[in-house]
Amino acid sequence: MTRILVGxxxxxxxxxxxxxxxxxxxxxxxxxxxxxxxxxxxxxxxETERVASAKNPKKWAKLLGFQAGFVSSPxxxxxxxxxxxALPDGSTATSDNTxxxxxxxxxxxxxxxxxxxxxxxxxxxxxxxxxxxxxNREVITQLFMPSGTFFDSCPIHAITTATLAHLKxxxxxxxxxxxxxRPNILIEPIDTEAKFIEDDWVGxxxxxxxxxxxxxxxxxxxxxxxxxxxxxxxxxLNILRxxxxxxxxxxxxxxxxxxxxxxxxxxxxxxx
Numbered sequence: 355m356t357r358i359l360v361g362x363x364x365x366x367x368x369x370x371x372x373x374x375x376x377x378x379x380x381x382x383x384x385x386x387x388x389x390x391x392x393x394x395x396x397x398x399x400x401e402t403e404r405v406a407s408a409k410n411p412k413k414w415a416k417l418l419g420f421q422a423g424f425v426s427s428p429x430x431x432x433x434x435x436x437x438x439x440a441l442p443d444g445s446t447a448t449s450d451n452t453x454x455x456x457x458x459x460x461x462x463x464x465x466x467x468x469x470x471x472x473x474x475x476x477x478x479x480x481x482x483x484x485x486x487x488x489x490n491r492e493v494i495t496q497l498f499m500p501s502g503t504f505f506d507s508c509p510i511h512a513i514t515t516a517t518l519a520h521l522k523x524x525x526x527x528x529x530x531x532x533x534x535x536r537p538n539i540l541i542e543p544i545d546t547e548a549k550f551i552e553d554d555w556v557g558x559x560x561x562x563x564x565x566x567x568x569x570x571x572x573x574x575x576x577x578x579x580x581x582x583x584x585x586x587x588x589x590x591l592n593i594l595r596x597x598x599x600x601x602x603x604x605x606x607x608x609x610x611x612x613x614x615x616x617x618x619x620x621x622x623x624x625x626x
Contacts, residue, residue: 355626356626357561357624357625357626358624358625358626359544359622359623359624360541360543360544360545360551360555360623360624360625361514361541361542361543361544361622361623362541362542362620362621362622362623363539363540363541363542363562363563363617363618363619363620363621363623364515364540364541364542364619365378365532365539365540365619366378366379366380366381366382366538366539366540366617366618366619367379367532367536367537367538367539367540368382368389368390368391368392368538369392369393369422369536370391370392370393370394370395370422370423370424370437371393371394371395371396371397371420371422371437371439372393372395372396372397372405372406372407372504373396373397373406373407373408373409373414373417373418373579374417374418374420374421374422374439375418375419375420375421375422375533375584375585376421376422376423376536377422377423377424380618380619381616381617381618381619382538382616382617383428383430383614383615383616384510384565384566384611384614384615384616384617385430385611385614386611386614387503387509387611388505388509388510388538388611389509389510389538390428390429390430391424391428391434392509392510392538393503393504393505394428394434394437394470394504395422395434395437395449395468395469395470395504396468396469396472396476396504397417397458397462397466397467397468397469398466398467398468398469399413399464399465399466400465400466400467401464401465402479404476404477404478404479404496405469405472405476405477405478405499405504406462406464406466406478407478407479407480407506408578408579408582409478409479409480409481409497409506409577409578409579410478410479410480410481410494411481411578411579411582412481413464413479414462415582415583416442416461416462416463417462418579418582418583418584418585419442419584420439420440420441420442420461421439421440422437422438422439422440423437423438424436424437424438425437425438425448434470436448436449436450437449439458441457441461442461443461449468449470454468455467455468469504471502472499472501472502472503472504473502474501474502475498475501476498476499476501476502476503476504477496477497477498477499478496478497478499478506479494479495479496479497480494480495480496480497480577480578481493481494481578482494482495482577482578483578483581483591483594485591485594485595485598486595486598486599487598487599487602487603488598488603489575489603507572507608508571508572508574508608508609508610509609509610509611510538510539510568510608510609510610510611511535511536511537511538511539511574511606511607511608511609512537512538512539512540512541512552512560512606512607512609513532513535513537513539513540513541513552513574513605513606513607514540514541514542514543514548514551514552514606515540515541515542515543515546516542516543516545516546516547516548516549516551517549517550517551517552517605517606518530518531518532518535518605519546520548520549520550521593521596521597521600521605524596524600525592525593525596527592528590528592528593528596529587529588529590529593530593531585531587533584533585533587534579534580534581534584534587534593535576535580535605535606536579537606539562539617541623550601550604550605552570552573552606552607553573553601553604553607555570555607555625556570556571556572556573556607557570558570558625558626559612559625559626560609560623560624560625561623561624561625561626562617562621562622562623563615563616563617563618563621563622564615564621565613565614565615565616565617566611566613566614566615566616566617567611567612567613568609568610568611568612569609569610569611569612570607570608570609571607571608571609571610572607572608573604573606573607573608574604574605574606574607574608575603575604576594576597576598576603576604576605576606577594578594580593580594580597581593581594
């Protein structure tokens with residue numbers, strides 16, 4: 355098999371708590387289930403008995419106003435460390451506080467429980483805005499997640515700077531910042547002028563640095579989360595409209611782990 359150099363790792367993210375803002379890192383540990391510590395925690399809606407997700411912004415848009423970070427680095431074969439929350443009102447809390455469920459419930463306005471492990475058959479509600487060309491329009495559906503995880507589908511999500519730049523060229527008024535798309539890996543491709551370059555990578559193996567090998571399983575369909583106000587960015591439904599109109603809602607790739615190891619910013623990325 356021939357390996358082709360396609361780019362480098364521009365930046366890395368880990369999201370300790372599902373649907374909250376996460377951590378931008380210089381390096382991450384990749385294990386069989388994904389990036390160590392990614393989506394390790396989630397909020398559980400006691401009323402609906404579903405995982406809280408900004409995919410249903412009518413209930414959970416506030417989650418993107420929370421910042422979550424580990425108090426110490428996660429270690430393989432060890433329990434996950436506590437998480438520190440920066441709440442929208444400027445206060446802070448940690449996951450090992452005895453009243454953390456009360457604190458988080460008051461902050462989101464619903465009765466929630468912080469989960470440290472996923473139930474056997476987790477699910478969440480997903481709202482589909484009224485956008486021409488979308489699979490569903492103005493409805494809420496139930497999304498069943500992989501058993502025992504807080505992932506929507508895949509362990510590791512990646513997107514290229516070229517795709518974000520191309521979308522920005524189409525809709526210059528839009529803020530196509532990486533945080534809207536919540537990637538684990540932002541890739542700077544060698545071909546910076548390509549349009550949706552990673553679409554053509556599906557079905558390949560992706561080698562990152564000296565250790566990690568990922569299977570590129572599918573292209574990544576986008577959802578309403580890309581449109582929600584977060585990190586100082588405004589609410590903008592045209593972010594998703596642009597992606598839907600010009601690439602059938604697709605932007606980025608979904609991958610699974612074939613071989614773990616460490617990924618560092620600046621690592622070269624090869625396809626096979």
